[in-house]
Amino acid sequence: xxxxxxxxxxxxxxxxxxxxxxxxxxxxxxxxxxxxxxxxxxxxxxxxxxxxxxxxxx
Amino acid sequence: xxxxxxxxxxxxxxxxxxxxxxxxxxxxxxxxxxxxxxxxxxxxxxxxxxxxxxxxxxxxxxxxxxxxxxxxxxxxxxxxxxxxxxxxxxxxxxxxxxxxxxxxxxxxxxxxxxxxxxxxxxxxxxxxxxxxxxxxxxxxxxxxxxxxxxxxxxxxxxxxxxxxxxxxxxxxxxxxxxxxxxxxxxxxxxxxxxxxxxxxxxxxxxxxxxxxxxxxxxxxxxxxxxxxxxxxxxxxxxxxxxxxxxxxxxxxxxxxxxxxxxxxxxxxxxxxxxxxxxxxxxxxxxxxxxxxxxxxxxxxxxxxxxxxxxxxxxxxxxxxxxxxxxxxxxxxxxxxxxxxxxxxxxxxxxxxxxxxxxxxxxxxxxxxxxxxxxxxxxxxxxxxxxxxxxxxxxxxxxxxxxxxxxxxxxxxxxxxxxxxxxxxxxxxxxxxxxxxxxxxxxxxxxxxxxxxxxxxxxxxxxxxxxxxxxxxxxxxxxxxxxxxxxxxxxxxxxxxxxxxxxxxxxxxxxxxxxxxxxxxxxxxxxxxxxxxxxxxxxxxxxxxxxxxxxxxxxxxxxxxxxxxxxxxxxxxxxxxxx
Amino acid sequence: xxxxxxxxxxxxxxxxxxxxxxxxxxxxxxxxxxxxxxxxxxxxxxxxxxxxxxxxxxxxxxxxxxxxxxxxxxxxxxxxxxxxxxxxxxxxxxxxxxxxxxxxxxxxxxxxxxxxxxxxxxxxxxxxxxxxxxxxxxxxxxxxxxxxxxxxxxxxxxxxxxxxxxxxxxxxxxxxxxxxxxxxxxxxxxxxxxxxxxxxxxxxxxxxxxxxxx
Numbered sequence: 001x002x003x004x005x006x007x008x009x010x011x012x013x014x015x016x017x018x019x020x021x022x023x024x025x026x027x028x029x030x031x032x033x034x035x036x037x038x039x040x041x042x043x044x045x046x047x048x049x050x051x052x053x054x055x056x057x058x
Numbered sequence: 059x060x061x062x063x064x065x066x067x068x069x070x071x072x073x074x075x076x077x078x079x080x081x082x083x084x085x086x087x088x089x090x091x092x093x094x095x096x097x098x099x100x101x102x103x104x105x106x107x108x109x110x111x112x113x114x115x116x117x118x119x120x121x122x123x124x125x126x127x128x129x130x131x132x133x134x135x136x137x138x139x140x141x142x143x144x145x146x147x148x149x150x151x152x153x154x155x156x157x158x159x160x161x162x163x164x165x166x167x168x169x170x171x172x173x174x175x176x177x178x179x180x181x182x183x184x185x186x187x188x189x190x191x192x193x194x195x196x197x198x199x200x201x202x203x204x205x206x207x208x209x210x211x212x213x214x215x216x217x218x219x220x221x222x223x224x225x226x227x228x229x230x231x232x233x234x235x236x237x238x239x240x241x242x243x244x245x246x247x248x249x250x251x252x253x254x255x256x257x258x259x260x261x262x263x264x265x266x267x268x269x270x271x272x273x274x275x276x277x278x279x280x281x282x283x284x285x286x287x288x289x290x291x292x293x294x295x296x297x298x299x300x301x302x303x304x305x306x307x308x309x310x311x312x313x314x315x316x317x318x319x320x321x322x323x324x325x326x327x328x329x330x331x332x333x334x335x336x337x338x339x340x341x342x343x344x345x346x347x348x349x350x351x352x353x354x355x356x357x358x359x360x361x362x363x364x365x366x367x368x369x370x371x372x373x374x375x376x377x378x379x380x381x382x383x384x385x386x387x388x389x390x391x392x393x394x395x396x397x398x399x400x401x402x403x404x405x406x407x408x409x410x411x412x413x414x415x416x417x418x419x420x421x422x423x424x425x426x427x428x429x430x431x432x433x434x435x436x437x438x439x440x441x442x443x444x445x446x447x448x449x450x451x452x453x454x455x456x457x458x459x460x461x462x463x464x465x466x467x468x469x470x471x472x473x474x475x476x477x478x479x480x481x482x483x484x485x486x487x488x489x490x491x492x493x494x495x496x497x498x499x500x501x502x503x504x505x506x507x508x509x510x511x512x513x514x515x516x517x518x519x520x521x522x523x524x525x526x527x528x529x530x531x532x533x534x535x536x537x538x539x540x541x542x543x544x545x546x547x548x549x550x551x552x553x554x555x556x557x558x559x560x561x562x563x564x565x566x567x568x569x570x571x572x573x574x575x576x577x578x579x580x581x582x583x584x585x586x587x588x589x590x591x592x593x594x595x596x597x598x599x600x601x602x603x604x605x606x607x608x609x610x611x612x613x614x615x616x617x618x619x620x621x622x623x624x625x626x627x628x629x630x631x632x633x634x635x636x
Numbered sequence: 637x638x639x640x641x642x643x644x645x646x647x648x649x650x651x652x653x654x655x656x657x658x659x660x661x662x663x664x665x666x667x668x669x670x671x672x673x674x675x676x677x678x679x680x681x682x683x684x685x686x687x688x689x690x691x692x693x694x695x696x697x698x699x700x701x702x703x704x705x706x707x708x709x710x711x712x713x714x715x716x717x718x719x720x721x722x723x724x725x726x727x728x729x730x731x732x733x734x735x736x737x738x739x740x741x742x743x744x745x746x747x748x749x750x751x752x753x754x755x756x757x758x759x760x761x762x763x764x765x766x767x768x769x770x771x772x773x774x775x776x777x778x779x780x781x782x783x784x785x786x787x788x789x790x791x792x793x794x795x796x797x798x799x800x801x802x803x804x805x806x807x808x809x810x811x812x813x814x815x816x817x818x819x820x821x822x823x824x825x826x827x828x829x830x831x832x833x834x835x836x837x838x839x840x841x842x843x844x845x846x847x848x849x850x
Contacts, residue, residue: 002723003716003720003722003723006723006724006726007719007723007726010729010730011726013730014726014729014733017733028674028827028831031677031831031834032733032830032831035831035834035835035837035838036733036834038838039726039729039838041841042722042726042838042841042844043723043726045841045844045849046719046723046726046844049715049719049844050719050720054849055715055716055849056712056715
């Protein structure tokens with residue numbers, strides 16, 4: 001349901017932003033890239049959770 | 059006009075302006091942002107608490123002069139050793155070695171005007187008396203009883219006192235973490251131009267390694283004591299096995315911090331010794347890179363060996379083994395340092411001034427302590443000796459004979475820089491011998507008492523004394539010698555105060571040392587350096603000219619190699635007489 | 637500062653030129669503060685890491701999970717609402733990223749729009765957490781009767797506290813931006829806020845996985 005749609009949208013946006021910022025230099029840019037990447041992974045996990053592949057009681 | 063400036067020039071132009079001088083008593087001495095004043099504040103507070111915790115230790119020693127316990131009930135005794143340990147670890151040692159010497163010396167040695175975040179530094183200091191008050195207020199509620207490690211479930215019987223203990227430790231943890239972060243940023247970003255990592259003084263390497271541990275390990279302690287606090291006050295089960303918790307969990311989290319903590323005590327002392335030995339041997343430090351990198355190696359390895367404090371806690375053997383091996387491994391970088399220091403002394407022109415005596419004494423007592431540590435690293439040995447006086451002897455040798463010895467050596471070494479006067483050399487030497495003999499007399503016999511099986515944290519030892527009658531003699535021996543250490547500290551305090559008015563006036567560089575702090579006036583102005591010096595070599599080669607440019611004092615007194623005039627016992631017209 | 641001379645550059649180069657083109661004293665202060673803030677975030681990682689270690693330790697050493705309470709075995713946590721709440725939080729991370737991008741490109745109004753969206757989503761997440769807690773309490777799990785409860789409430793509570801502090805932080809940043817504290821080239825506080833917010837997001841990824849997907 002909503003979580004599924006939201007996860008897909010947010011995940012895609014995060015991934016696109018990550019791709020755009022890939023070449024940026026500097027400490028803050030590096031940290032941002034790492035964190036955005038992990039967040040995208042989180043979206044994937046939520047996606048699986050929302051289609052009952054992972055998690056309990058749907 | 060190009061927008062990309064020559065970055066190098068711009069960044070290092072002047073490291074910022076000199077801010078106006080602080081005005082008024084409160085701004086200058088109470089809520090000061092100056093790292094030197096904050097260093098003094100840590101020093102006096104730490105020393106004061108050392109007197110309190112030390113007197114608890116003397117009460118312990120008096121109690122143990124009789125096998126049935128001479129002066130206290132068992133409960134009171136438990137409170138004494140708990141408070142002695144807690145106060146010494148968190149309210150004396152860590153503030154003194156990181157907050158006092160680290161704060162005062164490190165920015166001067168890297169050529170900075172202050173630390174990276176002076177305001178944070180001030181807050182870090184003021185948290186310290188608050189934490190100390192919280193800790194000592196717990197004694198009004200009966201005091202914590204379970205030892206400085208306060209393992210649950212025994213510590214949960216302490217009631218309010220236990221909750222206050224947790225709170226005090228949590229609070230001081232915040233101070234430690236912030237100081238660690240502050241120092242890491244300072245050393246990383248605020249070194250003088252040209253001061254690469256391998257041209258940095260070894261005390262600063264030590265401070266960096268310590269700050270790393272301080273910053274990352276203390277948080278685990280906050281979690282351990284935070285959860286203990288919740289269990290005390292709100293009955294939240296983390297360590298209660300009947301509701302799914304585990305006391306061993308507390309041990310894991312507590313020792314994950316407390317093992318790096320012991321390295322936090324000792325690595326600044328290593329740094330101090332690395333500074334003192336070359337100066338009074340008139341030789342470069344042997345193996346500068348080995349000493350620097352071994353500090354970092356110890357700092358990182360320190361996070362991997364915590365469970366060697368938990369061998370008898372029912373850890374699975376397959377888990378005990380890697381910790382045992384890593385503990386052996388961590389002795390290696392330390393050993394490298396000891397050998398490097400001995401090589402520094404070798405062939406040097408030795409001046410046995412008070413700081414040098416403490417540094418050489420450190421080499422002796424810390425090595426003893428380190429060797430007994432190697433014994434304890436062995437699991438079968440530890441299973442027998444854990445909880446006996448062997449362990450007490452071991453850690454007092456490394457802590458009192460290592461960290462405290464290094465700290466006591468740093469005082470006469472940097473006192474001239476801090477106050478402009480030298481400390482009285484005779485009193486200093488007497489103080490050293492009192493401390494050295496007292497230390498060995500107090501903690502030496504603990505090793506064989508422990509091997510014979512005398513348990514620690516026992517208010518009376520009648521059963522043990524029946525099996526081993528000499529125990530009574532040795533305990534009294536230890537107690538007698540412990541008073542020598544008291545006398546030494548008393549003499550130190552007298553010396554500190556006396557020398558303020560009556561000490562020989564020191565110039566910029568009474569010891570003929572080559573690190574940056576000796577190129578500015580004693581005491582330094584609040585802004586440290588009017589011109590930030592440029593560095594182009596390391597500070598330990600006494601045969602070369604001074605490796606700095608753009609100094610405030612174009613001709614700082616730097617005696618040439620071989621023509622050093624040590625200011626003791628004779629010193630004419632300050633140290634400028636060559 | 638000489639940001640006018642960056643006019644001949646375009647796109648990312650222009651952004652970078654404006655970003656770098658500040659007076660040297662501030663540039664240094666900015667480097668110090670950024671490095672210090674990242675170190676602080678690393679120590680915060682250890683904070684959560686230790687508690688997560690405690691949770692994993694207790695869970696692995698328990699004979700059965702979920703544990704028994706008063707005779708019957710507790711239920712697993714329900715994933716569906718938490719998944720939705722997670723999306724809310726991740727969405728707020730994305731909106732914060734857009735807010736910062738807009739500030740860098742000097743689109744102030746859009747910045748404020750995205751910032752308010754971020755704060756709103758953050759508060760919505762907290763509301764969702766409150767709802768989740770109410771549900772878990774209804775199932776009979778309190779923070780003092782079982783370690784399943786103590787670990788859940790303490791960890792999600794600590795995270796929620798961080799989210800709350802984060803929303804306050806972002807609100808303060810917004811006010812500061814409104815009153816002109818930050819310029820097109822000096823906006824270190826906003827970077828710090830964004831990093832903090834992303835950090836809080838990522839911690840939630842771990843917590844969600846550990847409590848709801850394991």
